Amino acid sequence: MATLTLTNRKPQLFTCLACQIAFYSAELQRDHYATDWHRYNLKRKVAELPPITSEVFAQKLIDQQAQSQSDAEKASFRAECYVCSKTYYSENAYANHLQSNKHKLAEAKGINQVKKYTLNNNRSETASSKPAPRASENKSSDEIAEISADMEEMSVIDKKIANAVKLEEEDCLFCAEKSASFDENMEHMTKVHSLFIPEIEYLTDLRGLIKYLGEKITVGNICLYCNGRGKSWKSLEAVRKHMLDKGHCSIAYDRDEDIMEISDYYDFTSSYSDDHSKVYVDNSELVLPSGARIGHRSLRLYYKQNLRPREERDSVIINRLLTHYTDNFGYQHNSGGIMIVRDETTRMSRVERFADQKSRAEFTARIGIKGNRLQKHYRPQIL
Known part of the structure; x- marks a missing residue:
């Protein structure tokens, strides 16, 4: 008597399609749904964009924080030129002014003996004045371009979501119908x-x-x-x-x-089945150590069959094909078995059957249009 033992099943995985990752427990999956990474990938999925990994998302957060800090420092930039009695709120404008001929001429004449510039950084109430860091010292041009592209992409996604029509639970998905519940x-x-x-x-x-x-x-x-x-x-x-x-x-x-x-x-x-260690017994046959199989006596009717070997000679195969065509497709062959001629009566009968099916289909469509019953089969469903 042969026996078969099933091995233990693999552990069940709980997947997140938006991020394309899997978890070993439902709690980890629910915690993942509350993360900013999952929400970011959901927005990318709505915009038909591929998901990003957690490492890439973390790097994006770091870059965005650095960019925000740099923008804040630039926004708080303030420089005064006491030689020309002017104040600048842009680092580039201030640098261009220092290189201008007008400033150099005023400085050479010594109209006012003051410092060339004073940088006031108002990032906090108690912070002392210090020069604002330049963008080239923090980020390379490639990193800045990448951050700008990511921020633009996020703005496009947010704008598309904000401008989209919001459907409530009572709104139909396929028409403008609004139900009571x-x-x-x-x-x-x-x-x-x-x-x-x-x-x-x-x-x-x-x-x-x-x-x-x-x-x-x-x-x-x-x-x-x-x-x-x-x-x-x-x-x-x-x-x-x-x-x-x-x-x-x-x-x-x-x-x-x-x-x-x-x-x-x-x-x-x-x-899912819980019977991971169940043993199934096969009583239909017994395999001997020699490899021979002994069948059950209830199947002796099938084991006693003595099937003849299939004939593979060319002449037998040709006759079999001729018989197949004449019996099923309406062909006829002459006494010599050389020419095969199509039976005209069978061809006409097939044409008539096709015409009959076509007329029935047209009649059904015409009746359906008159009775407004072209809707596909309605399958009732209990909610």
């Missing part, structure tokens, strides 16, 4: 637009899923069914019209990336 809105989308939530028995956050789908439509202008694989749209009205015209009022759930995208709102742990 969230439950009525779900009933409206289910009955009118045939919205079907996949794997609803494992769904744990329906409101969060609907909110995420709404952000995809309003902010990203993405069709829920095409899911970014089709044409891009520029407005909420355009993507809604596309989904209604094409019948795409459904959630993409065919590919692995589609399933993983909304997996954060599901919990499939109840479907």
Whole structure:
């Protein structure tokens, strides 16, 4: 009697699709959702940008803090030229003034014997005056350009999110209908637009899923069914019209990336098997040390079969092919078996069948248009 023992399953991983990382516990996953790194990657995902790693995000924070500090120091810059009796609030303007002929001429004449410049840094109330650091001493030109690009990218994302239409729980995803409650809105989308939530028995956050789908439509202008694989749209009205015209009022759930995208709102742990150490016994056959297999007596009917070897001669194969064509496709061959001629009656019968199917389809479409019953099959769903 042969036995089979199953090994232990691999530990379950809790994933974050926005950051493309995995955790060994749900608590770590929930803590990760509250971090600035996760929120930053969510904004990048809405803007159709790839996620960044935690190291890159930390470096961006350091660069942004340094840039903010440098901007604050530049904003507090104040220099006075007592020779010319002028005050400057820009380091470049002050440097250009010192190199000007007018300043050099006034200094040479000794109109006022004062210091060339005084730098007042007002970063704090108790701080003493000291020269403001130059940008070249802190950051190279490449780093400054990178920081500027990142800040511009963040501003574009924030601007797009701020200008996007905000859908409430009572707003329909596919039309301008506004229901009295969230439950009525779900009933409206289910009955009118045939919205079907996949794997609803494992769904744990329906409101969060609907909110995420709404952000995809309003902010990203993405069709829920095409899911970014089709044409891009520029407005909420355009993507809604596309989904209604094409019948795409459904959630993409065919590919692995589609399933993983909304997996954060599901919990499939109840479907996992807990019998990791169960032993399964196979009573159908016995394997001897020599390698021979002894079958169970209940299957002796199959073991006693004596199948003839398949004929592989060319003449037999040719006759088999001729028989296949004449029996299934309406061909005929002469007595010598040389020429194969198509049976005209069979061809005509196939044409007639095609014409009959076409007329039936046209009749069904005509009746559907008159009765307004072209909506796809309605699948009732208990929420």
